[in-house]
């Protein structure tokens with residue numbers, strides 16, 4: 001299925017802050033945001049959108065709707081190393097000569113860009129180990145091989161983005177907070193005087209969870225800690241990686257945390273009396289089986305939930321080939337959030 005061609009659109013959020021809504025080639029997620037903030041004698045872009053043949057034209061269109069120009073961009077700050085947030089960085093740097101900052105744990109992006117086939121092979125092996133039948137693996141592999149996304153090399157950041165790194169803007173400094181979980185490289189940026197939070201994919205207006213599997217031992221645990229950190233900032237307005245701005249930031253953070261606990265409880269209940277593979281667990285949590293479209297997304301999440309429950313000692317692995325899991329006797333239900 002091909003997504004309807006979306007166009008880049010721009011709007012002013014408040015003086016000196018602009019939302020650039022940029023098209024994505026995914027049917028379920030048609031656009032992402034880059035946020036332009038005045039500073040450094042020009043513009044600072046928080047995230048870039050994904051690269052495609054027309055991505056710079058769409059970015060320029062969005063900027064022009066705000067009375068801004070690409071040539072004003074002095075600095076790119078990436079919330080995390082997913083291609084919808086940093087994919088156009090290389091092309092923008094080539095066009096403007098600007099600098100780029102990103103957290104240094106972006107190995108997950110490097111691996112994908114360096115060898116997409118090796119990454120797909122590894123995902124297929126994880127899926128096989130998780131009990132996905134061979135016929136479904138073949139269909140998934142075919143579908144993935146047929147996908148064609150333009151990729152523009154994402155350069156190494158000029159400087160690393162670390163806990164406490166301050167990004168000076170005309171509104172005052174945005175302070176960097178490391179918020180791993182969704183991705184190992186994820187950061188949020190907070191402007192304390194205006195109480196603005198640039199949240200990437202950590203907190204979204206329409207609560208939606210995703211965790212990169214296979215890079216850290218417990219992405220779900222990291223994500224929950226990152227929610228606590230961001231909640232303590234008491235932001236007034238959230239500028240998220242997808243969707244509109246929203247002001248009830250605390251409520252969105254609570255809803256994200258509750259959804260994690262809901263999923264964990266559903267998973268524990270599913271394996272209370274019988275050992276199941278991750279593939280068998282998916283429909284019991286999400287009410288749908290794996291398809292080529294959702295396979296990687298849903299399986300990664302279930303594997304991350306399993307890893308978290310295992311860390312807590314609430315479940316144990318009882319079989320391999322495929323890996324099967326069962327709630328531990330005496331593991332007890334998880335505490336409510």
Ligand SMILES: [Zn+2]
Pocket residue numbers: 080082085182183201
């Ligand atoms: Zn992301």
Ligand SMILES: [Zn+2]
Pocket residue numbers: 032082084085200201241242
């Ligand atoms: Zn995203």
